[in-house]
Each structure stands twice: as structure tokens, then as C-alpha cells.
Amino acid sequence: MTIHSGRHFLQIPGPTNVPDRVLRAIDRPTIDHRGPEFPRLAFDVLEGLRAVFQTTGPVIVYPSSGTGAWEAALVNTLSPGDRVLAFDTGHFATLWRKMAEALGLAVTFIPSDWRHGVDPAAVEQYLQDDSAHTIAAVMAVHNETSTGVTSRIPAIRAAIDRAHHPALLLVDTISSLGSIDYRHEEWGIDVTVGGSQKGLMLPPGLAFNAVSSKALAAAERARLPKSYWAWSPIISANRQGFFPYTPATNMLCGLRESLAMLREEGLDAVFARHARHAEATRRAAAAWGLEIVALNPAEYSNSLTALFVPEGFDADALRTVILERFDMSLGTGLGLLKGRAFRIGHLGHFNDLMLCGTLCGVEMGLASLGIPHGDGVSSALAYLAGTAAHAKASAPV
Ligand SMILES: *Cc1c(COP(=O)(O)O)cnc(C)c1O
Numbered sequence: 001m002t003i004h005s006g007r008h009f010l011q012i013p014g015p016t017n018v019p020d021r022v023l024r025a026i027d028r029p030t031i032d033h034r035g036p037e038f039p040r041l042a043f044d045v046l047e048g049l050r051a052v053f054q055t056t057g058p059v060i061v062y063p064s065s066g067t068g069a070w071e072a073a074l075v076n077t078l079s080p081g082d083r084v085l086a087f088d089t090g091h092f093a094t095l096w097r098k099m100a101e102a103l104g105l106a107v108t109f110i111p112s113d114w115r116h117g118v119d120p121a122a123v124e125q126y127l128q129d130d131s132a133h134t135i136a137a138v139m140a141v142h143n144e145t146s147t148g149v150t151s152r153i154p155a156i157r158a159a160i161d162r163a164h165h166p167a168l169l170l171v172d173t174i175s176s177l178g179s180i181d182y183r184h185e186e187w188g189i190d191v192t193v194g195g196s197q198k199g200l201m202l203p204p205g206l207a208f209n210a211v212s213s214k215a216l217a218a219a220e221r222a223r224l225p226k227s228y229w230a231w232s233p234i235i236s237a238n239r240q241g242f243f244p245y246t247p248a249t250n251m252l253c254g255l256r257e258s259l260a261m262l263r264e265e266g267l268d269a270v271f272a273r274h275a276r277h278a279e280a281t282r283r284a285a286a287a288w289g290l291e292i293v294a295l296n297p298a299e300y301s302n303s304l305t306a307l308f309v310p311e312g313f314d315a316d317a318l319r320t321v322i323l324e325r326f327d328m329s330l331g332t333g334l335g336l337l338k339g340r341a342f343r344i345g346h347l348g349h350f351n352d353l354m355l356c357g358t359l360c361g362v363e364m365g366l367a368s369l370g371i372p373h374g375d376g377v378s379s380a381l382a383y384l385a386g387t388a389a390h391a392k393a394s395a396p397v
Contacts, residue, residue, distance in 0.1 A: 009328035014198035016348030039241020048259030066195030069207035091146035117151030127163035284376035303347035
């Protein structure tokens, strides 16, 4: 094993770098989750989460990976055999669809090229054609982490409204929440699925459902089997500041800290920081001469960028050389993009110089493998330097 000194660069699009402040908040004696101190923590966290999801309704916290919160969204709102509409925007959309099928839902899966987001016109067409209202829910991944494409959720909401269709709108924001603007309530989302290990800057281990009143009403009728994931006992216990089972106490301490960091910086500043780093990354890609996967500028992701390597080169060989020589982890190509693309995560706890180091690592990797490329780093540096006066130099520590 190679010994590296200095910090490892964890630039996969999740899990992301965990700030020292959050690590210190987690590193404390576990408290009694039924004791008098606990409700303060629970109320702080639940209130802070509502601000990040931009909702006044309930947010359910699970000790689980994001995948668990996908399941919770489905089993709380739907019944066996219900028809749902989903879109093949990438690897995560595909996994969520498979879960829906495994749970006994009838999924209509709209094909796509993995280079575009959910097409609002297709949503409108399918719903308009469903005059009997057999479609119970529309499932969309806000930020497709396998492709670096962000779907236009407000346009999807508008499409559902134009079709005057009662379907629920279920949205996965696991890799956008806390990095890209997302408004559960204003955008009329019924269930928003989130996870701890991406924009929220925590280790993996917590997942969330933000829930609308329409989704709560659907939950009264939904007949898919559920027990651990059932919202209603959790919502009742949360009113008293408790959970029905042992929560991930120390992770909640970390979450309280990460929510405080987002509040201190301000969500608008957080989103602007990610937008600027994403633009710098795309400028680097353009100057390297590497094509990015996303085709529509209105759908470029601000939390990660997926880049193709030129024909005849292997994206995983590039990732391997960068890991071995420069101690940086980049995201692998998933599903259809295996070997053809790699992903640079620029979400979460991240600043200008971390991005510079990341882009330098990629450029040195390209040189190591003899992949022809232009001067991407200079192009990104010029953009970062030119816009630095308008941006805070770094995220708060
Ligand atoms: C990471 C991710 C998931 C999966 O989350 P896990 O915590 O690995 O279960 C699902 N959807 C999206 C968009 C993701 O980025």
C-alpha cells in the first residue's frame, strides 16, 4: 500500500468531505434518547431541516442510507399495483424504478439518453393521456448523480398542473439538497427524498422524507406493507421530541452542526458558491477538450460534473492513476457510462482552493495517461480569480 501524506481529496459526488466542526459535534458521549436532554436536539434538527427543505411541513428522519428514504416515499403513499410514471434519466432513476417494481408497483418508465433531465412535455403528455387518472405518482430525480444533469422540477410541477392530474410528485434530492436551490413547499412537491452524505456534509447514515399534506392524506389510504418506514408513528413521537426507536443520536448531533453551518452561510450563498464552482469546472472541461455528459445548459448540475474521456481511453484507468499518484478519489462512470465517463464532485464543504487542487489532480492524471488535453486549470483559475470579488473566498469553517 502506498503511504500518502497530507489530506486525501474525496471528490466523488458523495459521500462528501465532512467539516471538522461536524466531526467534533459527532465525537461526544452518546446521550439518552429518552432522556430530558434529547428533545432539544430533536427539535433543533427538525426545525433546521425544514429550513433546508424549504417547507413548513413534517420532515421525517431515518437512520438509513438514501435508498431507505426512497422506499419510505413509496410505501407510505402507494398501494400494490398502483401505476407510477418514472424517467430513465440515469443510474439512480433506474435503481429507484427497480425498487418500485420490486415493491409491486406498475412502473411506466420513459426512455431517455442519460444526457437530459426529465422532459416536462413528456410528463404533460402522459398525464393528459391518462384521463382515467390511473397514474398515482410521478417519480423524478432532481439531480441525477450519475450524469450531472439537474431536472427542472418547477417545470415538471407546471406540467402536472397543466394536465390537471392528481398524481403525487415524488422527488429525489439526495445529491442536490443543500447544494442546488430546491423548494419543497413552493414547488408543490409531495415527498422529497434526501440523504445526509452529500450536500449536508455528514457521513452516510441519515435519510429524509419531507412530506406535503396531500402526501399525508395519501398515506391514510396507502396499502403497501410498511412498518419501520411508516411515517405516522415517527411524526407522533417527533411532536414530543422523540423517535419510536433508537435514532442515530450522534449523527443527529452532527446534523445540528451542519444545519447551523448552512444557516450561517445562508442558503442563497451556498447555492451561489456551488454554481460558481460548477461553472469553473465546466470551463476546465471545455479547455481540456473533454465533453461533458449534460447537453442542455439549463440542466447543468451545480453539484457535480460528469466528463467523457476521449474514445480509446478508459475513464477508470484515469481514476486509478489519479488515486494512486495524487491521492484523489473521483466518481466512477455508473451503468451505461462505465469506463466512458468520470465524475468530479464539487458539492458540500468545498472552496476555491479545494477546486483548484481537484482540477490540478485531473489535469496531471490526463498528462500521466497521455490523454490529449488543453489547459483546463488555467481557464478555471482565470474564472475563479475574475469572480472572486463577488464570492466569499471560502465556505465558513
Ligand atoms: C447517492 C444517491 C442515492 C443513493 O443514496 P444511498 O445513500 O447510497 O442509498 C440515490 N439517489 C441519488 C440522486 C443519489 O445521488
